[in-house]
Amino acid sequence: MNLRTALLAATVLAAPMAAGSVAAVAQPVTGPYVSLGAGVNLKQDLDIKSGGGNLQSELGPAVVGALGYGLGNGFRAEIEGNYYNNKFNKVGGASGYSAAGGHEQLFGVMVNGYYDFNGLIPMVTPYIGLGAGYEWANEQGLKAYGPAGSFSAANDSKGSFAAQAIVGASMPLAAIPGLSLTAEYRFMALIGDRTYSGTTTPSVGAPYASSVKVGNDYNHTFLLGVRYDFGAPPPPMAPAAAPAPMAAPAPAPARSYLVFFDWDKATLTGRARQIIHEAADNSTHVQYTQIEVNGYTDTSGSAKYNMGLSIRRADAVAGELVRDGVPKSAIAIHGFGETHLLVPTGPGVREPQNRRVEIIIQ
Numbered sequence: 580m581n582l583r584t585a586l587l588a589a590t591v592l593a594a595p596m597a598a599g600s601v602a603a604v605a606q607p608v609t610g611p612y613v614s615l616g617a618g619v620n621l622k623q624d625l626d627i628k629s630g631g632g633n634l635q636s637e638l639g640p641a642v643v644g645a646l647g648y649g650l651g652n653g654f655r656a657e658i659e660g661n662y663y664n665n666k667f668n669k670v671g672g673a674s675g676y677s678a679a680g681g682h683e684q685l686f687g688v689m690v691n692g693y694y695d696f697n698g699l700i701p702m703v704t705p706y707i708g709l710g711a712g713y714e715w716a717n718e719q720g721l722k723a724y725g726p727a728g729s730f731s732a733a734n735d736s737k738g739s740f741a742a743q744a745i746v747g748a749s750m751p752l753a754a755i756p757g758l759s760l761t762a763e764y765r766f767m768a769l770i771g772d773r774t775y776s777g778t779t780t781p782s783v784g785a786p787y788a789s790s791v792k793v794g795n796d797y798n799h800t801f802l803l804g805v806r807y808d809f810g811a812p813p814p815p816m817a818p819a820a821a822p823a824p825m826a827a828p829a830p831a832p833a834r835s836y837l838v839f840f841d842w843d844k845a846t847l848t849g850r851a852r853q854i855i856h857e858a859a860d861n862s863t864h865v866q867y868t869q870i871e872v873n874g875y876t877d878t879s880g881s882a883k884y885n886m887g888l889s890i891r892r893a894d895a896v897a898g899e900l901v902r903d904g905v906p907k908s909a910i911a912i913h914g915f916g917e918t919h920l921l922v923p924t925g926p927g928v929r930e931p932q933n934r935r936v937e938i939i940i941q
Contacts, residue, residue: 604886604915605704605751607697608649610810612657616643616763616802620663622683623799624671628772629792632672634679634723639665641800643765645691649808651912653697659689659710663798670723681721685769685798687714687741695749698887701916708745713738714767716796718775723791735775739796743767749806757811761804769796812871812913818937834865836938838896842879842929845891847899855896858938859903867940870905872897874914877933878926882916890914896936 620641624633640663647657663685670679689712696705717736747763772794779789818835836858838851847855862870874893876885893912901907922932 604701604918605697605749606812606913607651607653608655608695608808608810609651610649610808612647612649612655612806612808612810614643614645614647614657614761614804614806616761616804617641618763618800618802618804620665621799621801622663622665623797625683625796626794627670627791628794629774629790632670634667634721634793635669635671636665636667636683639663639682641802643800643802643804647691647693649695649810651810653695655693655695657691657693659691659712660687661689661714662686663800667721679721679723682719683721683796684717684719685714685796686717688712689741689743691743691745693745698890698914699883701882701886703748703750705748706746708747710743710745712741714741714769715739716769716773721775721777721791735777737773737775739769739771739773741767741769747802751811756813757808759806759808761802761806763800763802763804765798765800765802767798767800771795812911818939834940838936838938839931840892840934840936842877842931842934843888845888845895847895851896852899855899855938856903858940859900859905862905862940865940867909869941870900870910871937871939871941872900872910872912873937873939874912875919875921875933875935875937876917877928877930878917878920878924879929880917886914886916889916892934892936896938900938 618641619638621638622636624635626633641661643659643661645657645659647655649655664682666682667679689710691708691710693706693708699705715736715738717734719734744766745763747761749759749761751759772792774790774792776788776790778786780786836854838847838854840851841848872893874889874891874896876889880888890912893914897910897912900910917933920930920933921935922930924930924933
């Protein structure tokens with residue numbers, strides 16, 4: 580199978596990722612998630628160690644499902660189950676043999692570790708990963724045809740340790756918080772030789788038992804899929820409207836607090852620490868389920884840089900809340916970059932009121 584076919588498959592699978600109009604601002608994966616992907620597998624020529632030559636195959640289907648957990652800082656881990664199926668169609672490099680038949684089915688379990696590059700692109704999160712596990716290779720009806728007869732190793736399975744490298748990108752969907760589209764390329768290798776038993780049927784004489792030994796099994800896989808993050812934050816909430824003034828009762832304590840920052844800074848001023856302390860103190864007098872800490876920037880600088888700056892500002896405020904006695908587990912940190920401006924401006928404007936972090940006690 581040639582490189583042009585593989586590149587065409589990758590282009591077809593990646594096309595839906597260009598649909599930016601349905602995307603939301605990407606957020607770090609936090610907590611448990613599930614994923615499912617489907618696509619095509621390109622198997623490299625499989626070396627025949629017992630007699631020379633190689634087995635060549637066609638593009639085949641691939642399905643991968645996983646259950647994982649994100650740490651909220653770019654790192655995540657998962658357990659994966661997979662299935663691949665490729666049809667053999669040719670024998671290369673072996674004298675007297677040309678055609679081949681049968682299928683190779685791969686199915687196994689892998690443990691993968693990933694790192695997500697959060698904040699590089701507002702709507703898309705690139706990621707890389709490495710995995711290791713165990714794969715079963717089922718040679719189903721394998722045949723190599725030649726002038727001296729045919730070799731067949733039907734339904735013989737062997738296990739092998741496997742390793743893989745993964746490169747991909749995810750794009751969250753605004754319509755369903757927590758749901759993301761994914762596009763991936765995977766290189767997986769079954770490590771070591773495997774020997775399959777079968778039968779050789781010569782042109783003259785009776786069939787006899789034989790075996791075929793093959794080498795490392797290399798696979799290039801292109802997948803399009805979905806991932807659902809159970810810990811994804813809800814869409815940002817607007818600040819609660821101020822209650823109507825009442826003559827007798829004292830007004831209810833504020834549930835929303837704004838902390839402002841100097842231009843291109845994520846350090847807290849003295850006034851900012853006072854506001855954070857007030858928010859932490861008031862949180863002990865009300866019932867709440869979560870404290871949201873949402874970071875924002877003005878429109879000066881690039882969208883990529885501003886996304887990272889907004890997250891650093893939110894981290895600084897969250898850290899101060901923890902020092903003031905708020906449980907870390909009660910805080911949800913979000914970065915929104917230069918979106919959701921408090922004072923609408925054009926691009927490249929240093930508006931002080933847009934350089935802020937909003938604390939929302941829910």
